[in-house]
Amino acid sequence: MTSKTKANRGPSAGPENRRALLAAAREVFATEGFSAPLSAIARRAGVGQGSLYRHFPDRTTLAIAIFDENLADLEAFVDRPESTLDGLLDRVIEQALASTALIDLVSANPHDPHTAHLAERLDAVVSRLLTREQAAGRLGEHVTPPDVILAVSMLAGVLARSDPADRPDVARRAWALFHAAFAPG
Amino acid sequence: MTSKTKANRGPSAGPENRRALLAAAREVFATEGFSAPLSAIARRAGVGQGSLYRHFPDRTTLAIAIFDENLADLEAFVDRPESTLDGLLDRVIEQALASTALIDLVSANPHDPHTAHLAERLDAVVSRLLTREQAAGRLGEHVTPPDVILAVSMLAGVLARSDPADRPDVARRAWALFHAAFAPG
Amino acid sequence: MTSKTKANRGPSAGPENRRALLAAAREVFATEGFSAPLSAIARRAGVGQGSLYRHFPDRTTLAIAIFDENLADLEAFVDRPESTLDGLLDRVIEQALASTALIDLVSANPHDPHTAHLAERLDAVVSRLLTREQAAGRLGEHVTPPDVILAVSMLAGVLARSDPADRPDVARRAWALFHAAFAPG
Amino acid sequence: MTSKTKANRGPSAGPENRRALLAAAREVFATEGFSAPLSAIARRAGVGQGSLYRHFPDRTTLAIAIFDENLADLEAFVDRPESTLDGLLDRVIEQALASTALIDLVSANPHDPHTAHLAERLDAVVSRLLTREQAAGRLGEHVTPPDVILAVSMLAGVLARSDPADRPDVARRAWALFHAAFAPG
DNA sequence: AATGAATGAGGATTCATTCAT
């Protein structure tokens, strides 16, 4: 007798499932928006609904996990001494949708310790980069971390709402505006 | 026989219902977000579900009607010779949520004639204002209408995602950035 | 093209649906217990899920509506001057399951105005009957309405938990106990 | 390599786990009702889901095991010559919820050998007590074991449905009724 | 024999949309 039910691969499938869920969530959120059905994510990950809920009890937890990875990327990026604000922006642009969702999340739950932690990490990344750019004379001394975060936030937001094909152009134009605002002297 | 059902006021209620629906939609979208249930709008308007559908066959149609009114406001505003870009921004800030939804809509349906028409009107408003500001020497010659629209779009976006209480502050900071970018010479 | 979707019979189906839902709820609760799926009730009533929720927003509302009908029956019963406590019990026995659910509901939500109202009505029914029985010398003067309600409650509870086939016997034995306790002199 | 997973303590943990599961089940059933999720019991017992299923293949088995312990308590109680029916009731009252579940179980599965065995033991406990009370003249000769079991059943039922805070009062009132019914002469 | 993750069926609830009146 053949069964329609997927084989239970046991606990060892756990970490693999988690990875698959995160990857699926990235794809589904990117194509269908942040409010896509969670069931679609489980399906695309090839994982039962229950497993999704075990790993990520709610949509927010899932989002935080994604942002956590994104931030780890950004942190690795700023650890490289030659990294620039432009480079940071490139990464934000690549992750436009996730970035907006991150920023939405942080602004929507300013008191949640998890999101607060993410906000701090983002702040740290931006501050380090800003200090470095200012030291190199590439950025005006008047620019503050909140300015940059606001710019990043606006940029991510507009990109998330743009047709993917237009994003490079939109990003270039937006960034030019901020360049003018952030220019030294 | 007394009936609990609201009296059917007949065809003459048409225009009034339309107005009530638009007003209700503004309030509901503002308080519950753009994806609020349409039934909530009909209820708040004191109108049957069916009438909502008759006037506005779908959510987009309703949104377009709102933006149409908003644009008429903006057009009236720029008709006054003393109006400035800052003044335009004030209006956008007041309507942050609707403005973002408009921009979302326009970017999501670039080929729909209705949204294209809205986009053109927004463009015209911005262009007139821009020309005037540049003539007065208050804006750099390098600034183009798309720059301003992009700035407006980003501003509206970030405001829509902000806690209403923070909006004035966010708007002020964001606008300072664009001021720097748009400054003459 | 034939459609699987049931025809929309329009608002006129409303009262009929409500009746069908109540009848279905009685049957389903009786056969499957008070925690039977609401979807089963809608299905048995031949009504959409949404209609069930429109008429009865939650399980409690549905239960209250059932009890409301039951109480109306009991009230009609005590309006007949020849009605006795034994007769009341017969009715409670017939409605054992619903009666227990009613009592559960009333004890679980003592502060809900709806359940409080049901409790008052039940109290009134019992008090009237009790007074009449005491006047006729068929019940001891020491018996109070709460005593009777407690007895009814215990009886209904035990019946609800009994195999339907055993109920007459269980009821007879239980009632004999209370007779002894309630006897005059 | 450190593991988050609880150490597998091997077969020797068996009896200990069984005890922990029973204790956890008592607590969980008492606080969340008899239909609480089994996973909650395993969690509170600090035991894997699988172990729960090994010890108790289904909810009924678990319930029977609890009642088995309760009955052992009652049996020990009636072994003491000074024990009374009132004392028995006190114990039933303390275990109101479990007692009702027991009675539910017994009535729902009258043909299951396990529940039949429990019923017999309960019967024996009651009979011994009854005989003793009648011999002492504290109980009427007309009272039979089924009468007492029925009374106990009704009492347990009503208590299980009562607000815990009201239970002492409800128990006192109910017991007064049965006292009257059971009184000698 | 214990562990705990995986599975998916099932149930509650919401809401866009239709349609008789």
Place this chain on the structure above:
DNA sequence: GATGAATGAATCCTCATTCAT
């Protein structure tokens, strides 16, 4: 043309049960 009830698909979430380790 207005009304609002009816419909059911879709989504969220829970939990009993299985099973690799």
